[in-house]
Amino acid sequence: MTTSPAKYGPTKHPTDAVLTDYVSGSLRQAFSAVVAAHLEHCADCRVAVSGLEAIGGALIESLPAGDMDAERLIEAMAALDKPEPKRAQEGKPTEGRVPFGGELWLSPGMGIRRARRAGKGKDLLYLLRLPAGQITLPHGHNGVEFTTVLKGAYKDGDQIFAAGDFCELDASCDHQPQVQTDGECVCMIASERPMRTTTRIGRIVQALTGV
Numbered sequence: 001m002t003t004s005p006a007k008y009g010p011t012k013h014p015t016d017a018v019l020t021d022y023v024s025g026s027l028r029q030a031f032s033a034v035v036a037a038h039l040e041h042c043a044d045c046r047v048a049v050s051g052l053e054a055i056g057g058a059l060i061e062s063l064p065a066g067d068m069d070a071e072r073l074i075e076a077m078a079a080l081d082k083p084e085p086k087r088a089q090e091g092k093p094t095e096g097r098v099p100f101g102g103e104l105w106l107s108p109g110m111g112i113r114r115a116r117r118a119g120k121g122k123d124l125l126y127l128l129r130l131p132a133g134q135i136t137l138p139h140g141h142n143g144v145e146f147t148t149v150l151k152g153a154y155k156d157g158d159q160i161f162a163a164g165d166f167c168e169l170d171a172s173c174d175h176q177p178q179v180q181t182d183g184e185c186v187c188m189i190a191s192e193r194p195m196r197t198t199t200r201i202g203r204i205v206q207a208l209t210g211v
């Protein structure tokens with residue numbers, strides 16, 4: 001009798017375009033932090049990032065002198081020298097190196113921690129904690145949103161996002177994810193703009209949290 005092999009690691013990953021932007025340093029800070037959180041959980045994407053870094057290094061070395069101005073060269077080299085993300089210990093959720101503020105509790109088991117620094121402009125970066133079985137308020141988005149699940153799992157439509165999984169949404173998405181019933185769920189989320197709320201209570205939550 002054969003048994004199916006155990007599945008390790010996340011199953012939902014950033015696109016190649018997102019990983020390329022991450023390696024080149026062109027992702028804004030909040031979004032880069034959420035990709036880094038996924039990389040801590042995902043050996044496959046760490047390998048992909050190493051490959052992209054090697055390609056970037058080889059390209060720079062192959063350029064004849066004078067093809068790239070000094071400033072861009074310095075930027076490109078700085079991106080290559082970025083330290084590798086800290087490896088997460090198996091099963092231990094991590095918040096990476098981002099400094100987050102204290103937890104604002106919205107209801108029992110439901111809290112938000114905003115990043116002390118989310119980078120340029122109006123980008124939002126926060127940790128969202130939801131208790132087991134919690135159904136979120138129905139909402140949409142006003143721009144790009146990246147999420148990495150740090151702990152637990154949630155269901156969105158017919159897909160389940162579990163610890164380490166990455167999700168990229170855009171403004172076309174309206175949804176109402178639900179946390180799985182076997183434990184709380186913590187996500188790191190970067191968003192270009194506050195969510196599009198469709199309920200009165202949603203607007204109250206938004207006024208309290210700014211997300």
Ligand SMILES: [Zn+2]
Nearest residue numbers: 013014042045
């Ligand atoms: Zn991955």
